[in-house]
Amino acid sequence: HHETEDGHHGSQRVAQDVDVEHHVLGQAFRACGANVLLAQFPLRLADAVIASPEADGRADAARTAATAFVHKGQLDRAQDLYRWSDTRLSRLHAALVSVQQGKLADAESLLEAPGNGEPPTLVTAATAALVRGAIESVTTGPAAALSTLSDAAETLDPVGRSLFLPDTPAAVGALVGMQCGELPLAEALLDHAVKADGGGRTARTRHLLLSAWISMLRGDTETASRTLNSVGGELSARDWLFSVGLRAGIARRSSDLSALRDIWADVREAVLRLRVDLFTILPFAELAVAAARVGERERLAHHLRRARSLLATLGDPPLWSSTLHWNGLHAAVTADRRDEAAEHARALSRFADHSDYHQALADAAACWIDALGGAVDAERVESAARALHTAGLCWDAARLAGQAAIRTTDRSAMVTLLESARALQTGATTNTPQPASRPDSSVLSERERQVAELVVSGLTYRQVGDRLFISAKTVEHHVARMRQRLGATSRAELLAELRTLVTT
Template sequence: MAVSPTARTLLAGVLLATLAEAPAAEPTDEPPTLHASAARLMANGVRESVSGPPTAALSALVQAAALLEPDGRAALLPDSPAALAALTAVHCGELEIAERVLHRALGAGVGGPLMARRHRLLQAWILMVRGETHAATERLATVTLDGRQLESRDLLFAAAIRMGTGRRNSDLGALKRGWGQALEAVVRHPVDLFTLLPLGELAIAGARLGDLARLEPYLREGRALLGRLGEPPLWSVPLHWSGLHAAILTGEPARADEHVAALLASADHSRYAAVVAAAAQSWVEVLRGVVDPARVEAAARGLHDTGLCWDGARLAGQAAIRTADRRAMTTLLECARALQGRPSGGHGGPTSTTTESTTRAAGPTQQGLSDREYEVAELVLAGLTYREIGDRLFISAKTVEHHVARMRNRLNCANRAELLALLRTVVADRASDTAGQPWPQRATR
């Protein structure tokens, strides 16, 4: 039996509305069919995600997904259990589990064509989080191949993926072009637990565009929902992580400190929460000019190991351009390269030969890029040719070429592809977070 988008949304809303007060599932006289058992496991899984450990929630939802794999096309359920399992796994940093669940659901056709689109969207989300933006864009394109309009929740995820890939590619033009559609997608769907992830991603994009205020009513609604449910860490940690980066982009140290405090308070909930809390604390220290290379590298690698690969590389890169210690800078740049999938010297850090050669290339001025080099870098990342960049900056194409060659040498990049990857890390949010200038120190420690 097929379920319409409207019916599925209503059923999901009923499930969410009863979460705060619903008692644990009691035995019933219903026959233990696959569909009834899957529905019961889904309810238990979502309930555990609010009040229990993430392992219990993930286990129940993965079991529900597995039950429907033999004959999932006929199931009438509040949502695809595979989608909920994957979403829960993403929220606790278990991206490999999410990928496997989605792969099996797509192979079995769980939920028919309607849910196949949702499963592909979540696959695209995982690729985006890992920094595989090209693959994420390709996967997103498969969702709309049939030309049919996406339902409201899927439309919100699709908009957030477009904005998220644009942000990770430092493509300000793509962010501006997609912002109107993203706002429309937010308006079309009510705020619930299952949409906090795209809402958080859009908050960062809004901050990058200087238009976060238009999302603030929906963010308040999301925070209120979490407050009514007792601030469940599994759902609140990713929103605080997004809130931190939005605060960084809008230049609000006090608000960033609030998000860090909330993340630290949830650090004991799971490995993912602990990793994100440590990274958040390290990030604000870097912004205040306090760069501990060992601590930053540990935090960056922790992010990478939980699936936040792009964020891990960016943390290392941001620290590298803020330290006055050339050796620390080269170590952190090597870490950023390794976390982008370009290791050079092993997991533990660069070899002595690599460090020495990078230091020699750096010279006394390798504390970051000059203002002109940042301008050139941003335009190179936007895809402009040397001639177009020269016309924009009123310099010759040859001068642009010299700037690019100097940046490549300064950052010790072996080729243009490596230079572009590293530039995305070191210039991603300079315009909004006053790169190279430390934030005010906290009044209390």
């Protein structure tokens, strides 16, 4: 389904002919392209195609309409249409929706269902990998999920521009990356998808919104606002939710309570009509903090209960659950609900072993609980704040140090923590300079060491990939992870660090 600017006008012309032939119905619906998202007529046309036994392209019409309903946040309706369509691609899309709804067994069953003799296209291969990656984010962990989703994104590259998709590997990969501290990898996936125009106009909007979210997490509200403003105003329900979450998050991080109140007044009614799924926990969690800030926590209580129930059905996967608890902690702190804040901190401590990122959240949460009780250990707070900063949560890091400084009665600790907060806010660190030392080669996995050796020898990513029988994109992702782990601020610095490591 190619996205066309004139699809809506074409559909209006078809509407004028009440005696339209069945086969013309199918042709007209296919001409609507991405406009199915924003106009009601194409969806009525789809319904006519599906209901007409002799119409052309009934399965395709059902799948495209189902995809529109995913963007509208109506997953049950989408699921019905995908299953009725019953092509291999429709079943894979239904599997992805099942993951979003917390129905993992259904997703796995749909993923493994035998085909109907359909050819193994790039689109079905990429979509199958997307579903596997989404499942792995729940059952296995971030490393496996990100690897699978990166492969899915690369597989989709040659054909992605002409497709109308319920979601993309880049978008799901970014959601996973943002919730496990892999911001450089999430950013690389999104940047490539935007440049390649994967998924067309509708996917581009989603990719830009997620890119803005990464900037917001880093505390770069200026870039986040600029990217958000580039998106435009005509948004699907799902994109609108992310847009609203961004606006609220930017206002909160800018300490602009007046703007936050205005945003909340605009959305407080509309947001009630949306439903929570696995891929919308991020904006709902951000809006939960905004609701606490303006004194209307009850407005989102139902959504948050649904989110907790969904995650419980999935076994409380750390990658997705930690976001809800981290933001829940801050909503509770804002509302001065200490017992509730302590519950969220305990939940985060249970996830601490999942990854370094989750350990950072757990340590920071413990520092927040201590600070609420007036017990501030400056050294422990600084350590926790630096770990948040390393994970990419720069604004959260500075806020932890700043709030601990306000709450301590020790003047020396207050001065130290305020200096730390200022440094973390600007991206610096408060570590006392130490003599230069050789980095520990054990920080690299065996595969990363192989990649590093070839990169420092001057090979391109494609040449490295050819040598190691992996894709250039996978090489790029290995390099992004090494850069984050080593704390390198430039390519030159990274190469110098890697050169030292591979010669030890």
